[in-house]
Amino acid sequence: MAITQLSAFLENTPGTLYKAVCAISDAGVNLRALSVADTRDFGILRVIVSDVDKTIAALNEDTVITRTSVIAVRMSDKAGALKEILSVLQKAGINIEYVYAFTANAANSAYVVLRVNDIEEAEAILKENGLDTLNDEDLNTILP
Amino acid sequence: MKMKNYYQKEIETASREEILKIQNEKIVKQVKYVYDNVPYYRNLMDQKGVKPEDIKGVDDIRKLPFLTKDDLREAYPYGLLGTDLKNCVRIQSTSGTTGKRVVAFYTQKDIDMWEECCARAIVAAGGTNEDVVQVCYGYGLFTGGPGLNGGSHKVGCLTLPMSSGNTDRQIQFMMDLNATILCCTPSYAAFIGESLAEKGYKPEDNKLKAGIFGAEPWTEEMRRSIEKSLGIKAYDIYGLTETSGPGVSFECEEQTGMHINEDHFYAEIIDPKTGEVLPEGSKGELVFTSLDKEGFPLLRYRTKDICILSRKPCSCGRTHVKMTKPMGRSDDMMIIRGVNVFPSQIEAVLLKEGYTPNYQIVVDRVNNTDTFDVYVEFHPEQFSDRIADIQAREKDLNGAMRSMLGIGPKIHLVAPKSIVRSEGKAVRVIDKRKLHD
Structure with missing residues (x-):
């Protein structure tokens, strides 16, 4: 009975998170939960959203994104x-x-x-x- | 015997004796021409005490002084011009990224010769007048676009003069107009392959049969990966603005080296340190002497490319000497913490380990110690949302590099297509140490 989480690879530079959040927002998708794990070079944005397919479509253009099952x-x-x-x-x-x-x-x-x-x-x-x-x-x- | 495709069969398959005879006749005339018309080189010859009449054949070429990129810079722009400007119809120029821009002059005869060399390369890759050749080398000062464009015209192919960039448009023309031969840099060919796959095309969906790729170093692994992604046979082509442009040498179907157009260019391999001519089969710096150029007739030009020459008979029937793919450049070699490193070695490891050939090397010096970082684009399917997985990949790559190079760079995996490509030519190395000197 897992839930679907989306994970995106983001460069650890100013503005990348903003850009991703804008794309999600522009697609009219609500962010239900969010977490960012970061290293010096990159971050992984993990989100639970109201519409998985719309989010993938909105981010896929220039972001690597993957579905993960989480509890x-x-x-x-x-x-x-x-x-x-x-x-x-x-x-x-x-x-x-x-x-x-x-x-x-x-x-x-x-x-x-x-x-x-x-x-x-x-x-x-x-x-x-x-x-x-x-x-x-x-x-x-x-x-x- | 199988039918072979040649653009100029008689000269491309001439016996070694005939080739030597042609070269001997041409070099005598060419040296006299240069001595009479190029004061800069006449001075070099005079300083070395060599007279045109000392050159009786190609064996005497070793008596002549070398030309280097520094000479070209010193003589810029007209110092090595071989004829009146009124006889010239074109210039081409290098990018000048190393601050040493070269401007080469061409008479109509030079252009015809250059385009014929490119035509030989296209025919060797299977081109006929029924082919559609998509040229996505840059057009303009860069020799890539004009050279292959001219060669394609000579063969009678339908030519798509795309120039570089705008990948969506490249793909649209490729698919809609059924391009059969693709000409571009290998890194751009790899990029087109990735973009096609992203759009959902399979390798068999395009009509391409061959690609002619050059203007930057690439490895055998990269060749196989491009061949797979585009469903083609990939041919190497070599050249430099200083001698003409692409087509100085080109690959045949054997794919074991590039035949040098020896009726126009005489090749030597020298020891880059001593300048001594090395016997056939030795690895060293490639030196070219143009045999019949008018506008920009360079003699003994040091290319800085490290390679090996071979006159072993080739199954394609061509008799012209073959050169290996350049194994590095005498000025491309980096010395990092005392270890010699060539970008081509890094690329070989990446492809072997299943990564993209899109990478950037950054070398710097911090507290008197060299830092060595390699940024590598991963494939989307290699992404894991666990940091530990990504760090494990970085560690494995570091280990693979260390066993190849003897020195382990810090690996940074970066998102696909995030490393900037300029004019389709990737910037492979950023050496910041020079800023501190």
């Missing part, structure tokens, strides 16, 4: 919520490659996005422990 887990917006999720994954020996979080309109609710080495295993474990993962359709109902 989004619902958590309550309170101390210790992330700890509970990570503890489950840690016990199962699952490696987290990167992580970021976003909140939604629903009160008291936050979501953590994870890329892990074994997505199926991670989802099964989370489910067994009563944790709720989202799919692309769920996102459409909770976010604009």
